[in-house]
Amino acid sequence: MHHFILGPGGVGGLIAGVLARSGETVTVVPGRSRHPSQISVESKFGNFTVPLRVADSVDQPCDVVWIAVKATQLESALAKIPDPSKAGCIVPLLNGVDHLVTLRDRYGADKVVPATIAVESERVSPGHIAHRSPFARLNIAVSGRERLQPILDLFTKFGFECKFVDYEATLMWSKLVFLAPLALATTAGNVPVGGVIADPEQKARLEAMIREACAVGQKEGAKVDPEFVIKNLPNLPPNMRSSMQKDVDAGRSPELDAIAGPILRGGQLHEVPTPATQAACDAIERRIAKH
Numbered sequence: 001m002h003h004f005i006l007g008p009g010g011v012g013g014l015i016a017g018v019l020a021r022s023g024e025t026v027t028v029v030p031g032r033s034r035h036p037s038q039i040s041v042e043s044k045f046g047n048f049t050v051p052l053r054v055a056d057s058v059d060q061p062c063d064v065v066w067i068a069v070k071a072t073q074l075e076s077a078l079a080k081i082p083d084p085s086k087a088g089c090i091v092p093l094l095n096g097v098d099h100l101v102t103l104r105d106r107y108g109a110d111k112v113v114p115a116t117i118a119v120e121s122e123r124v125s126p127g128h129i130a131h132r133s134p135f136a137r138l139n140i141a142v143s144g145r146e147r148l149q150p151i152l153d154l155f156t157k158f159g160f161e162c163k164f165v166d167y168e169a170t171l172m173w174s175k176l177v178f179l180a181p182l183a184l185a186t187t188a189g190n191v192p193v194g195g196v197i198a199d200p201e202q203k204a205r206l207e208a209m210i211r212e213a214c215a216v217g218q219k220e221g222a223k224v225d226p227e228f229v230i231k232n233l234p235n236l237p238p239n240m241r242s243s244m245q246k247d248v249d250a251g252r253s254p255e256l257d258a259i260a261g262p263i264l265r266g267g268q269l270h271e272v273p274t275p276a277t278q279a280a281c282d283a284i285e286r287r288i289a290k291h
Contacts, residue, residue: 194238
């Protein structure tokens with residue numbers, strides 16, 4: 001199969017590398033920076049370097065377009081799909097949930113296959129990816145099973161945990177109720193996950209945000225359990241840093257609205273109080289203002 005990867009950064013580069021290593025045809029479409037015609041991946045599942053193609057846009061018919069850009073870069077990335085008919089399906093791996101409406105409005109519901117990925121993966125330099133977390137979890141809506149089952153088999157063989165999920169709300173919110181509280185807590189406190197969990201006050205705020213996110217997710221139809229999320233916090237690598245934290249530290253624009261926005265707006269819509277989430281967002285805004 002032929003795959004285009006929009007945004008070969010930490011996540012997109014890992015996806016591109018695994019697919020190319022598995023024998024798939026891979027073309028990466030970078031943003032502004034140049035990209036070599038190969039990609040090197042450092043991972044607990046194996047280190048390797050493989051060749052791939054580089055293009056300025058989706059310029060050939062393909063089976064899958066993987067969108068792995070930041071939410072703040074989505075519009076500029078979509079301009080690189082000049083002819084959507086060339087893509088068999090579009091699989092977005094963005095944080096948050098709001099991007100699905102944008103993609104379906106533009107390309108139609110049948111072409112867009114919702115998916116989430118949970119991983120700490122970083123682009124050290126163009127074409128050099130460091131997969132830092134001891135896990136990589138790729139979940140895809142069951143609507144994509146027929147088209148993507150062979151692809152998930154490749155990721156599973158490499159070491160990913162993969163599954164198809166029946167309910168879209170559960171698929172999307174199961175990630176968000178983990179991601180948003182952790183991203184907000186680590187960024188507001190400017191510490192890794194272990195630092196948040198080790199501090200009683202920060203941990204209490206983190207747990208409050210998890211409960212708020214789950215309460216909103218449940219109103220949106222997701223099957224999410226705050227106690228399950230809280231129980232699994234000690235299983236996270238203590239030195240793990242969120243991408244939001246890395247963005248703020250580097251002076252880049254963080255995905256604050258994409259990650260926290262669905263919880264805050266959903267809270268207002270469903271009359272679910274979200275004071276801990278709002279407080280963390282306010283603290284992050286103050287950090288950003290100091291840069």
